[in-house]
Amino acid sequence: MKSFRILNRNIRDSFKSVFRNFSLSLASVSCTTITLIVVSLSIMLSLNVNNFTDIIEKNVTAVAFLDSDIEPEQIEKIYDKILTLDNIECGDVINKYCENVQPMDKMTISKEMMDSSDVLKRVMGEWDREESPIQDTIQVKVVDINLMSKTAKEIEQIDGVDIVKYGAGTIEKLVSTFVVVRKISIVAVIALVIVTAFLIANTIKITIMSRRKEIEIMRLVGASNINIRLPFIFEGLILGILGSIIPIIISIYGYTTIYNHLDGHVITPLIKLIPPTPFVYYISLAIVVIGMVVGMFASARAVRKYLKI
Amino acid sequence: MDLIMIRDVKKTYKTGTTAIYDLNLNIKKGEFMFIIGSTGCGKSTLIKMLYREEKPTSGKIIVGGLDVGKIRNRKVYKLRRKIGVVFQDYLLLPNLTAYENVAYALEVLGLPKEEIHTKVMKVLDLVGLKNKAKQYPNHLSGGEQQRVAIARAIVNGPKILICDEPTGNLDPKTSMEIMEVLEAINELGTTIIMVTHDIDIVKKLKKRVVLLDSGRVVKDYKAGEYKNEKL
Numbered sequence: 001m002k003s004f005r006i007l008n009r010n011i012r013d014s015f016k017s018v019f020r021n022f023s024l025s026l027a028s029v030s031c032t033t034i035t036l037i038v039v040s041l042s043i044m045l046s047l048n049v050n051n052f053t054d055i056i057e058k059n060v061t062a063v064a065f066l067d068s069d070i071e072p073e074q075i076e077k078i079y080d081k082i083l084t085l086d087n088i089e090c091g092d093v094i095n096k097y098c099e100n101v102q103p104m105d106k107m108t109i110s111k112e113m114m115d116s117s118d119v120l121k122r123v124m125g126e127w128d129r130e131e132s133p134i135q136d137t138i139q140v141k142v143v144d145i146n147l148m149s150k151t152a153k154e155i156e157q158i159d160g161v162d163i164v165k166y167g168a169g170t171i172e173k174l175v176s177t178f179v180v181v182r183k184i185s186i187v188a189v190i191a192l193v194i195v196t197a198f199l200i201a202n203t204i205k206i207t208i209m210s211r212r213k214e215i216e217i218m219r220l221v222g223a224s225n226i227n228i229r230l231p232f233i234f235e236g237l238i239l240g241i242l243g244s245i246i247p248i249i250i251s252i253y254g255y256t257t258i259y260n261h262l263d264g265h266v267i268t269p270l271i272k273l274i275p276p277t278p279f280v281y282y283i284s285l286a287i288v289v290i291g292m293v294v295g296m297f298a299s300a301r302a303v304r305k306y307l308k309i
Numbered sequence: 310m311d312l313i314m315i316r317d318v319k320k321t322y323k324t325g326t327t328a329i330y331d332l333n334l335n336i337k338k339g340e341f342m343f344i345i346g347s348t349g350c351g352k353s354t355l356i357k358m359l360y361r362e363e364k365p366t367s368g369k370i371i372v373g374g375l376d377v378g379k380i381r382n383r384k385v386y387k388l389r390r391k392i393g394v395v396f397q398d399y400l401l402l403p404n405l406t407a408y409e410n411v412a413y414a415l416e417v418l419g420l421p422k423e424e425i426h427t428k429v430m431k432v433l434d435l436v437g438l439k440n441k442a443k444q445y446p447n448h449l450s451g452g453e454q455q456r457v458a459i460a461r462a463i464v465n466g467p468k469i470l471i472c473d474e475p476t477g478n479l480d481p482k483t484s485m486e487i488m489e490v491l492e493a494i495n496e497l498g499t500t501i502i503m504v505t506h507d508i509d510i511v512k513k514l515k516k517r518v519v520l521l522d523s524g525r526v527v528k529d530y531k532a533g534e535y536k537n538e539k540l
Contacts, residue, residue, distance in 0.1 A: 006419040020404055217400055220360075221461065222390035223417035225383045307382065 006227060014234035017211075018242075024207040025239060031203040032243025032291055035196040040247045040287050042192050044255060044279075046185035051274050053178040057145045060174075062166035064155050065135040072105070074160050075136055079103050081158050087142045087151040100141040106134045135162060145175055193290060200243070200291075201298030204236055208302040215306045225307050232299040240295025241288060248284040255280050312338040312468060312500050313359065318368035320354050320524075328354035329524045332368070336502065338468070341495045343511050343535075344504045346521035352504045355521070356471050359502070360392045361385050373468055390418070393462030393470045393499075397477035399454045401446040407433065407457045408442040414461050432460040436490050452483035456490060463494055470494060472503040476510065484510060511535060 018025045064082070066075060082101050083090060090098035097103070110132060114121040124132070142151050148171055152164040208215075218228045256276040265272050313336040320329040328351045336342060344352050357363040358370055361377050370377040373391045380388055401410050408429055415425045433439045436456040446454050455475055462470055472491065476484035488510055495501045505511060511518055518535040520528040 002419040005421070006417075009416055009419070213400065214402060217402065217413070218417055219385070220389060220394050220400070221414035221417055222386045222465065224386040227386075227417055 007230070010227070010230040011234055013231045014238055017231065017235055018238050021207065021211070024210060025242075028200070028203045028207050028239045029243045032200050032240060032295070033246045035199050036244050036247035036287050036291055037250055039189070039192050039196050039290065040251045040283060042185075042189050043283055043286060044251065046189045047279075048274055049181055049185050052271050053182060055272055056174070056270070057178065058141065060141070060145055060148070060166070060171060062140045062142065062148065062152050062155070062164055064138045064140060064158075064164045065162045066137065067160050067162050068133070068135055070136055070160050075103055075105075075138070078158055078160050079138060082138060082140060082155060085151060085154055087144055087147045088140065089143045102139045104137045104139060106132055106136045109134055109137070140164075145171065196290065197294045197298075200240070200294045201301065204239060204295060204298040205302040207239075208232055208299060212306060215303060219307070228307065229300055229303050232303045233296050236295035236297070236299030237292050238295075240291035240293070243295070244288040244291035247287050247291075251283045251287065252276075252280045255283075310338070311335040312340075312373060313502075314369070314371040315355075316369040316371075318358065318365045318370060320351075320358060320363060321366045327524060329358075329365075332524070332526060334519065334526060334529075336500060338500055339495070339498055341492070341501045341514070341516040341532075342503070343514075343516055343518045344502065344521060345506070345508070345511060345518060350521040351524040352521055353473060354524075356473055356502060356504055359469075360394055360471055361388050390465060391468050393459075393465075393467040395455070395458050395462050395470065395472040395475045397474040399446070399451075399458045401454055401457055401461075403446050406443050406445055407438060407449065407453075407460075410446070410457055411461045411464050414464050418465060428464055429460075432464045435463075435493065436460045450483070451479050452486055455479065455487055459487070459490055459494070463499065467499065469500045469502065472501065472505075474504055474506065476505065476507055481509065485513075488514060 064078075066078065070078075079101065082088060083098060088098075088100060090100055107129060110124050110127065113134075114124050127133075140151070140155065142148055148166055149168065152166050152168075155161055155164045215228055259273050259276050262273065264275065313334070315332055315334040318329055318332045319327065321327040332351075332355065344355065346352050354363060358365050358377065359372060361380055365378050368378075372388060375388050375391075377388065402413065405413065411429045411432060412425050415428060420428075430439065430442070433442055436459055438453060438456050438460065441449060441453060444453075446457065449457065455478075459470075459475070470491070475491070476487050479487060484507060491501055491503070492514070512535065515533040515535075517532050518528075518530040519526055520530070
């Protein structure tokens with residue numbers, strides 16, 4: 001009962017002192033708000049860059065060109081062999097064919113080419129399967145893009161496969177660029193969170209330093225250290241929550257508006273944005289948690305300084 | 310049995326300055342004692358060690374059965390609940406009324422509201438401020454603010470009241486009024502240790518007087534013995 005009374009008082013006092021020290025609270029909340037907006041934007045940007053690179057990586061396709069004189073039944077055998085390779089993952093094979101491994105018959109390719117141009121139609125229209133210089137292909141998507149060259153070599157060794165093309169050189173460059181971009185974005189977010197933590201911590205520290213007298217009195221009248229700390233920790237928590245309100249609103253409405261305005265992609269349909277739901281809610285949760293945790297720790301640390309003798 | 314026992318206490322600060330040398334002192338329960346001495350003689354260091362704002366470098370200080378030097382930081386509050394402290398600059402919270410300032414000391418202990426009200430009104434009556442309970446510190450005179458500080462220091466019934474120059478900012482008449490309040494508190498059984506520069510008060514009250522000089526007790530006058538000693 002007594003502990004409950006003390007806790008109750010601590011929470012009540014925390015709310016009171018947020019309003020009593022209004023100008024300092026406002027300074028803390030403003031600082032928290034501004035820094036959390038920056039953090040929120042950087043997290044959203046970083047996650048979108050990661051999402052975009054993931055999509056690109058998943059869509060990189062290798063094409064196995066089969067020998068010109070290959071028989072249709074042999075294509076099936078090659079197809080089955082490709083499925084057994086390590087870096088190819090198919091999950092449930094629906095309608096016989098795997099989503100990540102798609103055979104393309106040379107006649108189908110010819111038809112597509114002829115449909116796209118009258119000139120091609122005139123030239124290619126006369127070719128039958130035997131005469132066509134076009135090769136049958138199997139399109140392959142790999143699980144790990146870093147192992148693309150190894151998988152390509154393995155496919156090439158299968159009997160009946162002429163050559164495998166996957167944009168050698170370009171892919172490696174793309175992968176290494178993505179690795180760098182991801183690293184930069186993660187480092188930037190971590191750095192920003194740390195800077196934010198320091199900024200918020202310092203502002204809250206100043207708020208608490210100005211109330212040194214209050215802490216001194218609490219100690220003099222026999223309040224235990226935890227009883228002195230608790231109201232300040234709650235206060236830090238309240239300031240953190242208040243400071244995260246505007247960043248959350250900006251994240252939810254800002255991101256959703258931008259997403260709708262751009263139809264879910266930037267510049268080309270290839271660069272897709274993460275759909276707002278539930279993305280913005282996760283971001284909001286992260287923002288409020290950062291605000292709360294930093295607020296609480298900053299207060300606890302600032303008070304601790306005055307509890308040492 | 311002595312309420313406070315100080316044995317061979319020495320205090321050297323981190324800066325290397327020694328404020329107290331081999332100090333021995335016994336204070337009985339219910340005693341009223343003045344500590345006098347010139348500036349820098351170690352008066353404040355001595356009383357700070359009593360309520361564990363400072364730790365003795367060597368020696369032993371026993372306050373109400375607690376070995377002050379051995380109390381851990383997080384247990385200091387147990388000692389503080391046995392001691393009330395009053396300062397020259399009152400140390401009141403400006404945004405709380407006189408009543409709230411006094412009640413504050415009981416709220417941190419988690420007492421029920423009704424009990425707080427009864428106790429606060431009782432001490433405000435004792436210091437003569439019952440009718441000014443709702444006033445804020447800046448609406449009170451220096452003497453009244455000091456009374457609020459005294460009320461706060463004694464509201465949870467400490468055994469010892471330590472006063473660090475409580476009349477330092479007050480005129481002679483108001484100072485005497487504060488002394489009357491302190492005497493009344495002492496008569497109720499609270500041991501009072503008061504640091505002061507005001508020799509007139511010391512002479513008038515005829516209590517035990519300890520004279521400090523350069524961190525040492527140079528004279529310990531029994532009640533009524535102190536006549537006129539230059540500081």
